[in-house]
Amino acid sequence: MGDPSGIGPEVIAAALTLPTLWRGAIPLVFGDPGVLERALGARRFRRLRLESFGAGRPSAPAIVPLDAGSTSEPGKPDPAGARLQFDSIVRACNAMARGDADALCTAPVSKAQIATVEPGFVGHTEFLAERFHSTVLMLMAGPRLRVALATTHLPLSEVPRKLDRGSLAANLRLLDAELRKRFAIQSPRLAVTGLNPHAGEQGHFGREEIDVIRPAVEDAVASGVDVSGPFSADGLFPRVAQGAYDAVLAMYHDQGLIPVKLADFESAVNVTLGLPFVRTSPDHGVAYDLAGKDEADPRSTIAAVRLAIRLARGS
């Protein structure tokens, strides 16, 4: 459910009450039933009955009831809500570990709120990687572009020294394997961006392409991955949008997310690759300023649920 004081409950309610979304799939929610009831009640077009649930594979829409012990007022986070956010992640992970469900879609949490009750918490993705002893890779997947990120949330000045040959080659092998397994792409064609303008122009504007990225590409090719580059990033994305490659490995956050959000606005979904199960999430935060006003846009959550179902089917 994410933060019960954010827009999570509303966008979950919107997804839950969209009948076409769930054909052949069963939703199981981890969160405060009262908060969800309130969010469902605010939606006029369909009432939904959720069974209270413990463990096992649900046979009908169900909720694992977690007591917030909090007022969970929209827009007003409190420590009990912070505890609920963390507990819902832990309980959902336990369910995934038992095989109770096939895919996990996470609503937005407040990292700052959770850190007040669980010091050291830095985000869903990092928590999942540790919980499942996995090396993960963030992929933004939209209808026109799929872009994985070699680095994510760090200052731009730290990006150049974070790139290393071994990790980049491992990212490419993981991306290749997950596109085959989850996206049912038989022979994925991958491309890699450069770090510098014009991919360094033969070393004139930086040497990372020569010293790090190209050797990583060569390592991945030697492992059987069909990957090209490094390419000048500005020239690459129009070609990818026209179908030249199945996915791109970008070197840093803005280099990858600027094209995805421009090409696939509102329909791009964050997918965590490398876990033993499918995990997706909408691409927005808790948005306290919008919570409880029935103004939150549920499209990203609906897209995240739709993709989770599709990827869990491997199709």
Place this chain on the structure above:
Amino acid sequence: MGDPSGIGPEVIAAALTLPTLWRGAIPLVFGDPGVLERALGARRFRRLRLESFGAGRPSAPAIVPLDAGSTSEPGKPDPAGARLQFDSIVRACNAMARGDADALCTAPVSKAQIATVEPGFVGHTEFLAERFHSTVLMLMAGPRLRVALATTHLPLSEVPRKLDRGSLAANLRLLDAELRKRFAIQSPRLAVTGLNPHAGEQGHFGREEIDVIRPAVEDAVASGVDVSGPFSADGLFPRVAQGAYDAVLAMYHDQGLIPVKLADFESAVNVTLGLPFVRTSPDHGVAYDLAGKDEADPRSTIAAVRLAIRLARGS
């Protein structure tokens, strides 16, 4: 004309022979007449007669004949061609300084070739800035996005320390003034990107937004510029493409050019702001591998000429 051995002569010939492009405007070419004749001759649909010209304002399509003294074979640059490239820039600048013409559109040069005969030459834009004692700003202008770059061709690792408050504020004032003067936008609305992911997220992923960019924005606002930001770059560009701002100041090459090329592929034009006249250029290089094969795509040059004419009229 740019490099006579590159695709410049071909794309110039394509632009010269497009009658609708020149309504009310007169082309004046600086280059080797023999090379241009060859390129024009290869185009079947229209013959064009260029008068040989010295100085003054031409009254009909004209060429200032510069002798390459070179074979100028397509795809095979030589020192005489390098000399011609440089001379054509110098002669065109002299003409602009005299007021013989209202706008300058430059065909691609080889910086490496010119540097063999004129050591220290690093590019058209730098040459023009020095020749006209101007502080210039590179703007990529397309139908959907206009994006200026605070930094251009340098390694990504050098970008963070290149940003300074005074230069950014000066960039914003120049962008505002040029949008009013050249683009006839009465009250330009500007936006600025952050440097770091999520524009630093309140200092969590870097402090340049707090220490440098936001103060520069405040300085520009104090000068009467309507500018907002710094914004998270991935969230900003979709809003700009929908019309929320007239132009963006991006912090570095890929951050600005990735969205422009994705949104305005083949129709984006490089404009140099800050000179005493309008200067545009197509967004590609000499492309020796394509030269002389009648395969070069002239759309970017045509767009660059069209925009130069429009901006010279201030409309």
